[in-house]
Amino acid sequence: MVKVVMIESDYLFVYGTLKSDATNTNAKQFHEQAELIGAARWQGCLHLVTNYPAAVISKNKDEFVFGELWQLKNPEQVLSLLDKYEECAISTLLPHEYERSVEFINIDQKIIPAWVYLYQLSTTDLPRIKTGIFINENHALIRRS
Secondary structure (H helix, E strand, C coil), rough: CCCCCCCCEEEEEEECCCCCCCCHHHHHHHHEEEEEEEEEEEEEEEECCCCEEEEEEECCCCCCCEEEEEECCCCCHHHHHHHHHHCCCCCCCCCCEEEEEEEEEEEEEEEEEEEEECCCCCCCCCCEECCCEEEEECCCCCCCC
């Protein structure tokens, strides 16, 4: 018999419109409900959807998404709100644009399990952000309703 263990976390890795330099309303609300731990990275690749990024898993060991690790003050409440923002709440119509997954994040020579919103739609026609860094300049617009 295989036992499946669900990993929970009170950390969230953000790489786009929720980073500390983001000025949209959702980011400001998120920042009030979490504490910034610091700059971090995750093995993955980054694409540009329109004015926001999409992170997907990469098998290339040298490819990273750079972002920030935050500790959530009330994980259940904050994640519920962010699931709506990231269009993956139970009430959101399918297909979901993102899926929340616990991934292993590198920060200060440590590995910490944290929630990450992973893009679920095709990235075939999306430009790659080769640096793995999304810059929030000129991206202050709220991307979702």
